[in-house]
Amino acid sequence: MKLSPSFSRIILTTFLTASIFINSNAQEKKKFIVNGYVGGYRGQVNVAEIDAKKLSHINYAFVNVKDSAAFLTNLKTDSTNFRKLNELKKINPDLKIMISIGGWSWSENFSDAVLTPSSRKLFAKSSVDIIRQYDLDGVDIDWEYPAMRGEEGNIYRPEDKQNFTLMFKDIRAELDKLEAEKGRKYLLTAAVGGSKSFVNNTEMAEVAKILDYILIMTYDYGGKTVNHHTNLYPSRGMETGSSAHKSVMDFMEAGVPASKLGLGAAFYGKSREAESNTNNGLNQPQISGSKAVAGQGGGYGKMKNEFINKNGYKRHWDRHAKAPYLFNSETKVFITYDDERSIKKKAQYIKKHKLAGIFFWEYFNDPEENLLNAIDKTLN
Incomplete structure (x- = not known):
């Protein structure tokens, strides 16, 4: 059978139109960042246990700040870890390896390091020299916190x-x-506190113009009452x-575009003691300095093995906060x-609000990849 020239043109046009539509849809599909913090401060990192295909970035934690310079406290293991982490690019060529400078324990010297033009230049150069020397992909700053008290003794x-800025x-x-x-291209990012006071003590609109991503630590929330530490929304009765x-919303109102914001997930649990069993402890007065909470919680792997519906703990779901919690009615x-369900809710939120993606602390707290798989399945 021989097709007429006009009919052939119709078929060709239809094919090209369909191809353009398919390709444009593929291009329009947003690729979200999945950024995992890896704790190199412990020593040698077991790189073989990292599922590189499910990550876009690894933030190596932490690089110290000493004498106004970025400083590798554990030079021998840090240098080995950098080499082995870079080898993960054989599995995922798009993977970016970043150094994260500071953290809760190593933020005390930031204020001095950036106080003068000369000290800032030294700090900046020393930070980038690490990237240059070990062939890494960028710098992440985790200053906890500018113009505010963080750990005891911080300047x-x-x-x-x-x-x-x-x-x-x-x-x-x-x-x-x-x-x-x-x-x-080399990347520059920051992990930032999730509080309004962090926004008020920084110039986030100006900072956002410089950074590639701003990772909001939407975990470690606290207060005088027993509540969630990494909830997506407020609990009922705790709307403020x-x-x-x-x-x-606070960061967006301060001038940070949604496309640069990363949402934080906690691969660990935090424990608190309530004064009463009312409402399974939720929103009850918290006992300060409680000894009952010692050893309770920890990484998600430990949570699944020891606490979730085990050893007197019962799992509950806060439908308002979109967050799980455990409560032991005997010990209060x-x-x-975070669990698989709350991680899925966070990932859906990221897609709905067109955020940059998700990040989490800390990779090895989820050895069975339950949470990482929930991220991968929902965002990709």
């Missing part, structure tokens, strides 16, 4: 607010030099309390955490 001052400008300038040398949604210990 902080009002000037941190402006110096926080200037620090990023100097690091970006050093990364630009490295880009000119190597001919490729902390939540991931409130944190996201309440454990707040």
Whole structure:
């Protein structure tokens, strides 16, 4: 059978139109970041246990700040870990390996390090020199917290607010030099506190212009009452309390585009003791300095093995907060955490609000990949 020229043109046009439509849909599908923090501070990282195909970024935690410079405290193991983490790119060529500077325990010297133009330049150069030396992909700053008290003994001052911005400008300038040398893109990100006070003590609209991603630590929420530490929305009766949604809205109102915001997931639980069994401990007064909570909670792997519907703990779901929790009615210990269901809700929220993606602390707290699989299944 021989087709007429006009009919052949119709078939060809239809085929090309369909191809363009399929390709444009593929291009329109957003690729979300999945950023896992890996704790190198413990020593040698078991890289073989990292599922590189399900990650877009690894943040290596942590690099210290000493004498106004980024400093590898555990040089021998850090250098080995960098080499082995880079080998994961054979599995996932798009994977980015970042250094994360600071963290809760190593933020005490940030304020001094960025106080003057000369100290900022030294800090920026030393940060990027690590990237250059070990062939990594970028710098993540985890300053806890500018212009606010973090860990006991931390140095902080009002000037941190402006110096926080200037620090990023100097690091970006050093990364630009490295880009000119190597001919490729390098990333600059920050992990930021989820509180309104963090927003008020920084210039987030200016910072957002410099950074590739801003990772909101939507976990470790606390207060005087027993509540969730990584809830997506407020619990009923706690509408003014902390939540991931409130944190996201605060940062967006401060001028940060949704497309640069990463939402935090907790691969661990935190325990609190309630004064009473009312409402399974939720929203009850919290006993300060409780000894009953010692050893309760921990990484998600431990949670599944020891606590979830075990050893006197019963799992509950807060439909308002979109968060699970455990409660032991005998000890009145309440454990707040993320699980597969809440992770799915967070991932759906990310898609709905067109955020950059998700990140989590800490990779090895989920050895069976229950939470990572929930992320992978929902975002991809």
